[in-house]
Amino acid sequence: MALNPRPLPKVILFGLLPVASWFVVRPLLDPVPSLPALHASLGFSIFAFVATLYLVPALGPTFVKANLKGKDLLKTYYTPIPESLGLVCASIYILFLILFIPFAFSNTIIRFAKAPQHHEGIDVIEFPHYQLSVYLSSLLSLLMATMLGFLDDVFDIRWRHKLPIPIIASVPLLMVYFAERGNTNVVVPLPFRFIFGTLVNLGPLYYTYMALLSTFCTNSINILAGINGSEVSQALIIAVSVILNDLLYLPWPVDFRIPLYLLGNRTELGVGGVWHAGMSYGSRELVERHLFSLYFMLPLVSVCAGFLYHNWYPARVFPGDTLCYVTGMAFAVVGIQAHFSKTLLLFFIPQVFNFLLSCPQLFGLVPCPRHRVPRFEPETNLLYPSKTLFQKSPSSLTTSILRIFSILGLTELTIHPTTGAILESTNLTILNFFLVRFGPMSEKKLVKVLIWSQVAGSVLAFTVRYGLAGLLYDGDRR
Amino acid sequence: MALNPRPLPKVILFGLLPVASWFVVRPLLDPVPSLPALHASLGFSIFAFVATLYLVPALGPTFVKANLKGKDLLKTYYTPIPESLGLVCASIYILFLILFIPFAFSNTIIRFAKAPQHHEGIDVIEFPHYQLSVYLSSLLSLLMATMLGFLDDVFDIRWRHKLPIPIIASVPLLMVYFAERGNTNVVVPLPFRFIFGTLVNLGPLYYTYMALLSTFCTNSINILAGINGSEVSQALIIAVSVILNDLLYLPWPVDFRIPLYLLGNRTELGVGGVWHAGMSYGSRELVERHLFSLYFMLPLVSVCAGFLYHNWYPARVFPGDTLCYVTGMAFAVVGIQAHFSKTLLLFFIPQVFNFLLSCPQLFGLVPCPRHRVPRFEPETNLLYPSKTLFQKSPSSLTTSILRIFSILGLTELTIHPTTGAILESTNLTILNFFLVRFGPMSEKKLVKVLIWSQVAGSVLAFTVRYGLAGLLYDGDRR
Numbered sequence: 001m002a003l004n005p006r007p008l009p010k011v012i013l014f015g016l017l018p019v020a021s022w023f024v025v026r027p028l029l030d031p032v033p034s035l036p037a038l039h040a041s042l043g044f045s046i047f048a049f050v051a052t053l054y055l056v057p058a059l060g061p062t063f064v065k066a067n068l069k070g071k072d073l074l075k076t077y078y079t080p081i082p083e084s085l086g087l088v089c090a091s092i093y094i095l096f097l098i099l100f101i102p103f104a105f106s107n108t109i110i111r112f113a114k115a116p117q118h119h120e121g122i123d124v125i126e127f128p129h130y131q132l133s134v135y136l137s138s139l140l141s142l143l144m145a146t147m148l149g150f151l152d153d154v155f156d157i158r159w160r161h162k163l164p165i166p167i168i169a170s171v172p173l174l175m176v177y178f179a180e181r182g183n184t185n186v187v188v189p190l191p192f193r194f195i196f197g198t199l200v201n202l203g204p205l206y207y208t209y210m211a212l213l214s215t216f217c218t219n220s221i222n223i224l225a226g227i228n229g230s231e232v233s234q235a236l237i238i239a240v241s242v243i244l245n246d247l248l249y250l251p252w253p254v255d256f257r258i259p260l261y262l263l264g265n266r267t268e269l270g271v272g273g274v275w276h277a278g279m280s281y282g283s284r285e286l287v288e289r290h291l292f293s294l295y296f297m298l299p300l301v302s303v304c305a306g307f308l309y310h311n312w313y314p315a316r317v318f319p320g321d322t323l324c325y326v327t328g329m330a331f332a333v334v335g336i337q338a339h340f341s342k343t344l345l346l347f348f349i350p351q352v353f354n355f356l357l358s359c360p361q362l363f364g365l366v367p368c369p370r371h372r373v374p375r376f377e378p379e380t381n382l383l384y385p386s387k388t389l390f391q392k393s394p395s396s397l398t399t400s401i402l403r404i405f406s407i408l409g410l411t412e413l414t415i416h417p418t419t420g421a422i423l424e425s426t427n428l429t430i431l432n433f434f435l436v437r438f439g440p441m442s443e444k445k446l447v448k449v450l451i452w453s454q455v456a457g458s459v460l461a462f463t464v465r466y467g468l469a470g471l472l473y474d475g476d477r478r
Numbered sequence: 479m480a481l482n483p484r485p486l487p488k489v490i491l492f493g494l495l496p497v498a499s500w501f502v503v504r505p506l507l508d509p510v511p512s513l514p515a516l517h518a519s520l521g522f523s524i525f526a527f528v529a530t531l532y533l534v535p536a537l538g539p540t541f542v543k544a545n546l547k548g549k550d551l552l553k554t555y556y557t558p559i560p561e562s563l564g565l566v567c568a569s570i571y572i573l574f575l576i577l578f579i580p581f582a583f584s585n586t587i588i589r590f591a592k593a594p595q596h597h598e599g600i601d602v603i604e605f606p607h608y609q610l611s612v613y614l615s616s617l618l619s620l621l622m623a624t625m626l627g628f629l630d631d632v633f634d635i636r637w638r639h640k641l642p643i644p645i646i647a648s649v650p651l652l653m654v655y656f657a658e659r660g661n662t663n664v665v666v667p668l669p670f671r672f673i674f675g676t677l678v679n680l681g682p683l684y685y686t687y688m689a690l691l692s693t694f695c696t697n698s699i700n701i702l703a704g705i706n707g708s709e710v711s712q713a714l715i716i717a718v719s720v721i722l723n724d725l726l727y728l729p730w731p732v733d734f735r736i737p738l739y740l741l742g743n744r745t746e747l748g749v750g751g752v753w754h755a756g757m758s759y760g761s762r763e764l765v766e767r768h769l770f771s772l773y774f775m776l777p778l779v780s781v782c783a784g785f786l787y788h789n790w791y792p793a794r795v796f797p798g799d800t801l802c803y804v805t806g807m808a809f810a811v812v813g814i815q816a817h818f819s820k821t822l823l824l825f826f827i828p829q830v831f832n833f834l835l836s837c838p839q840l841f842g843l844v845p846c847p848r849h850r851v852p853r854f855e856p857e858t859n860l861l862y863p864s865k866t867l868f869q870k871s872p873s874s875l876t877t878s879i880l881r882i883f884s885i886l887g888l889t890e891l892t893i894h895p896t897t898g899a900i901l902e903s904t905n906l907t908i909l910n911f912f913l914v915r916f917g918p919m920s921e922k923k924l925v926k927v928l929i930w931s932q933v934a935g936s937v938l939a940f941t942v943r944y945g946l947a948g949l950l951y952d953g954d955r956r
Contacts, residue, residue, distance in 0.1 A: 062633055063633075066632050066633050067545055068632075087629075095646060098646060098649050098650065099646070099649065101649060101650065101653050102653065105653070105657075127608075127657040127658075129607035129608045129610075129611055129657060130605075130607045132607075132611045132653070132654065132657055133607055133610045133611040133614055136611055136614040136615050136618055136650055136654075137614050139618055139650070140614055140617055140618050140621065143618065143621045143622065143625065144621065146625070147621065147624070147625055147628075150625075150628075151565075154544050154546075154632065155540055155541075155544050168573060168576060168577070171576050171577065171579060172576065172579065172614055172617070175579050175580065175583070175610070176610065176614075179583075179605040179607060179610055180605075
């Protein structure tokens with residue numbers, strides 16, 4: 001069976017180009033909009049979307065020729081599918097972010113250009129060097145993640161060799177955080193204040209936390225993989241959630257109130273008015289941080305959406321580790337640089353669940369096969385939970401963990417009828433968990449279940465962040 | 479014929495590790511040396527040297543397995559040689575540069591740590607954000623060059639597709655240059671001052687010049703390739719030349735004078751004394767710029783030297799495009815960021831010569847085969863100039879260019895005995911030029927000739943820079 005690239009609706013795409021151009025050009029026209037760089041970012045994102053839609057199928061054969069290809073494990077056909085096309089997404093993403101640099105600093109550039117050559121008095125215009133180093137260190141981390149992902153695709157690096165690399169990739173981020181004399185104080189939740197007081201200074205521990213955050217974000221998407229569209233749809237929904245969260249902090253021309261008291265929060269949230277709007281409550285710094293996050297998330301959504309079109313069941317291309325690493329690092333970058341790492345982690349609820357569920361296999365308590373993807377049965381065209389076999393009978397620790405998991409409905413065990421020893425267990429991933437809970441289903445349905453669980457996770461995250469957080473913290477915390 | 483990795487002298491290597499550690503630890507001990515970060519940089523460079531020596535042969539088989547291998551065109555044996563091991567050099571280089579960040583800013587970090595928590599009066603310690611963004615943008619450009627080089631090795635990108643990428647890779651460099659309100663004035667040489675005046679503001683043209691500089695540096699080393707050790711030895715000698723030039727600007731504890739008047743310069747050069755030394759004449763900014771250059775050049779020399787050990791005739795590993803791109807970009811970075819691009823270009827004399835010589839083939843006047851390396855004859859074990867065949871008789875422009883080249887001794891032509899039309903010409907590279915001038919020689923001898931021509935080029939460069947420049951410019955110019 002030949003698998004042709006999915007056709008591209010040319011009319012819509014060519015219609016998008018003038019729209020994108022308008023958004024890029026708009027900030028140059030009078031009256032200048034209140035957030036000119038955001039217009040340009042939106043324009044660039046549309047260009048990135050079109051570029052991804054076109055380049056991914058166009059470059060597919062090149063990847064196959066370079067031996068970057070794989071068989072789809074959950075299909076009946078053996079057509080080689082181009083692998084690690086996430087590299088194309090990552091390249092488009094990073095190139096557009098680089099070309100965007102002058103726009104991100106357009107305010108200052110215009111003031112530089114307009115400033116008279118010879119200053120008098122104290123009219124000194126400073127370039128926002130700090131913001132530039134934040135931006136550059138973010139690009140650096142993204143590029144290192146791309147590199148690492150692609151090397152992983154080419155060389156198949158062993159996981160203990162690649163584990164330290166995201167930590168090294170985060171050194172520039174941490175250095176910039178330090179250069180800002182970044183806050184390492186943590187606000188203690190209300191119930192623990194009688195022990196620790198209001199603020200605890202974590203010091204170097206806070207840097208460790210940030211380094212681990214990038215390791216977690218890059219790897220957690222990677223281990224929740226295996227079915228068509230799973231990696232990129234996770235990234236897409238997390239990115240959209242981050243964008244929705246950012247929008248809450250922007251100055252909106254309209255004025256409205258969100259009835260937060262319904263969620264249990266004691267404060268009300270008014271949105272509207274320039275520099276005095278949303279959750280920023282007039283803090284220019286907060287607005288700038290969330291704008292920064294938007295500049296990185298908007299093009300990410302574009303490349304993910306463009307890629308998903310070709311990666312959707314039945315997949316024409318595979319993302320490879322490259323896509324997982326670069327998207328994960330993008331989230332770590334905005335979480336750290338825009339200072340909302342706790343909120344960010346809330347959007348990773350399915351990934352955290354998958355990671356915790358996987359721990360017995362990751363740490364060697366339960367045998368971990370090379371692939372833990374669900375098992376495909378060609379007769380029914382359905383996916384079933386895949387199983388891991390115990391060569392020797394498991395230790396008592398493993399047995400008790402698996403029994404608890406089984407009682408909680410997280411896994412299905414095959415027990416020896418006479419000795420009661422565990423013979424088999426379903427692989428401990430969220431995908432197999434869905435199949436255990438909801439029964440066998442098609443690959444297309446399973447990825448939809450995954451997507452809805454991710455959406456549900458984000459809804460829960462917003463509820464916790466803006467509702468329940470009011471019970472644990474006083475005032476408004478990030 | 480099996481080609482075993484070249485043996486490593488373990489005693490020397492293990493002896494180097496304590497020396498390296500001492501250099502890294504030394505800045506932490508009292509009395510702190512006057513240039514602490516330079517000590518650490520030297521220590522890191524020794525570590526990078528040892529790491530390259532060990533990792534290059536260790537990772538060779540991994541590259542062969544990933545289909546990154548090639549036959550040595552100028553040998554009798556067919557053993558596959560691991561290709562694009564320059565990636566290992568580039569990774570070690572960039573990782574050490576990242577780990578070095580805290581040391582480069584150690585002065586400020588120590589002052590941050592010692593500063594009292596609550597400031598009084600106007601005692602504000604500023605982090606050198608600008609220097610940090612210079613450093614980060616340099617890393618970003620290096621990483622993009624590495625990425626591009628490796629993609630070129632994996633996908634064999636067509637040259638017109640890859641040409642714009644170094645330009646995009648230099649956007650962060652240019653942005654940082656702009657952020658510093660970088661000088662775009664050029665000092666006019668004395669003979670032209672009656673036309674242009676003393677200073678000419680090139681404005682945007684200056685940015686174009688810098689973008690083209692990175693394109694030239696990355697590609698010029700790449701086209702001077704083809705024999706064992708050629709790429710990496712060029713990079714090594716240019717890096718050493720840049721280091722020698724940097725050392726002239728450092729504060730030396732000794733005091734001596736270089737008799738520049740012998741070279742025709744009207745000034746004398748005194749070297750010695752802290753902040754009032756060498757060519758810096760007390761300018762702290764100049765000292766810092768050349769320290770920056772040293773931080774990037776010292777580890778480059780280490781990885782190149784380590785790699786050359788395995789790449790020397792008969793080569794056990796090939797560098798691939800990755801090495802050419804990353805070294806070329808490293809030179810562009812220091813040339814732009816430390817503001818000595820003109821001096822830098824002087825160290826590229828053999829590359830400029832090779833580029834000018836290659837122009838008729840690069841621009842399609844003379845047919846350009848896939849490989850222009852010299853021709854190997856197994857019987858004599860010598861290299862002879864390789865030739866390009868004219869399928870149809872060349873245009874009159876091509877004929878006249880080739881005849882001029884032939885008169886200058888740059889090429890050898892085969893002329894039709896009756897019509898006088900050019901039938902063949904030697905390929906227009908510096909390697910074939912050497913073979914035309916000095917007759918056939920072995921590969922090992924040819925690479926030595928190349929090395930000596932590079933050394934001679936650097937000697938000429940220093941003469942021009944510190945001698946003849948005095949005739950064209952007044953005072954001291956960079």
